[in-house]
Amino acid sequence: MSGAKSDLFDAYVLSEFLRTDHGHLRALRPNSEQAQELKMLTRDYQRLVTQRTRLLNQVVATLKEYYPRPLDLFTDISTEKALDFIKQCPTPETVKELSRKQWNRFARAHRFSQNETEELWKTVKAPQLPIPQHVVRAKAKLTAVLVEQLEVLVKATTHYSGEVQRFFASMPAAKLVSSLPGAKSGTTLASVWSEIGDAPGRWQSFRHLQAQAGSVPLTKESGKVRVVHFRFSCNKRLRHAVYWLAFTSLNQSEWAKTYYREQRSKGHTHHRAIRALGAKWLKIIFVLWKDHKPYDENYHLANITRQRMRQAV
Numbered sequence: 001m002s003g004a005k006s007d008l009f010d011a012y013v014l015s016e017f018l019r020t021d022h023g024h025l026r027a028l029r030p031n032s033e034q035a036q037e038l039k040m041l042t043r044d045y046q047r048l049v050t051q052r053t054r055l056l057n058q059v060v061a062t063l064k065e066y067y068p069r070p071l072d073l074f075t076d077i078s079t080e081k082a083l084d085f086i087k088q089c090p091t092p093e094t095v096k097e098l099s100r101k102q103w104n105r106f107a108r109a110h111r112f113s114q115n116e117t118e119e120l121w122k123t124v125k126a127p128q129l130p131i132p133q134h135v136v137r138a139k140a141k142l143t144a145v146l147v148e149q150l151e152v153l154v155k156a157t158t159h160y161s162g163e164v165q166r167f168f169a170s171m172p173a174a175k176l177v178s179s180l181p182g183a184k185s186g187t188t189l190a191s192v193w194s195e196i197g198d199a200p201g202r203w204q205s206f207r208h209l210q211a212q213a214g215s216v217p218l219t220k221e222s223g224k225v226r227v228v229h230f231r232f233s234c235n236k237r238l239r240h241a242v243y244w245l246a247f248t249s250l251n252q253s254e255w256a257k258t259y260y261r262e263q264r265s266k267g268h269t270h271h272r273a274i275r276a277l278g279a280k281w282l283k284i285i286f287v288l289w290k291d292h293k294p295y296d297e298n299y300h301l302a303n304i305t306r307q308r309m310r311q312a313v
Contacts (some may be wrong), residue, residue, distance in 0.1 A: 031197040181249035191241035206286035214239040215279035246278035
């Protein structure tokens with residue numbers, strides 16, 4: 001309580017706790033080798049995505065310094081057409097020299113529509129503020145290096161995403177979550193399940209799982225004081241995956257969309273409403289994990305209706 005820190009005393013307290021309160025502790029059971037491999041795959045994939053995002057931000061920042069025209073043309077610089085345009089027209093001078101014939105050839109190669117070709121051509125030829133040549137020469141060299149690295153990472157993350165999805169599809173858990181939002185594409189559900197694991201008895205209740213994922217707040221009580229805090233200590237990777245699962249479900253689940261709107265109508269922010277929805281999904285996922293039964297949207301809607309009728313009575 002005093003805040004003092006001593007490794008020797010901490011070791012003594014832990015050893016005494018292990019000796020006297022052994023009955024309150026549970027043995028940590030490891031996941032199966034397949035589940036451990038899935039966790040490593042999903043975490044490595046997230047590291048690749050983080051590196052790709054870091055490189056993408058560097059490319060955008062560099063272009064803003066001397067050549068913002070690609071940012072005006074493409075909303076996502078990491079796409080193949082955006083990177084190809086930067087490679088073909090790396091400086092403002094090359095854009096000025098770009099002919100309509102060359103632009104049409106570029107548009108056909110990347111399957112632009114006729115209206116899109118015409119609108120983007122106006123943007124290509126729009127006037128730009130003059131930039132000193134020494135700045136252009138220096139930043140163009142940096143952009144070329146960053147774009148080359150970004151191309152490699154974009155291809156690597158796409159390939160790695162497919163590997164994660166194929167590996168998860170070979171696991172028995174894939175059949176349990178095949179009806180959940182995001183099950184057809186992406187690595188969100190694979191990431192969620194990899195962090196949950198398949199060790200029996202790992203989760204005591206759905207509240208235990210919600211707390212581990214950081215989807216529910218933390219309550220501190222002392223006497224007449226009761227304060228609710230945001231839960232910082234949790235599995236950050238699981239919280240991130242559950243957040244995107246809840247966000248994806250807004251367009252694929254009617255009850256999820258309705259619940260989100262109810263949370264927003266109560267004055268909650270977007271992120272708080274998504275976290276609350278994620279806690280609901282974790283309750284469902286806990287039942288799937290415990291009973292090994294696939295998710296049924298109609299069955300869940302019937303349960304919601306039954307609960308509301310009981311509350312009304």
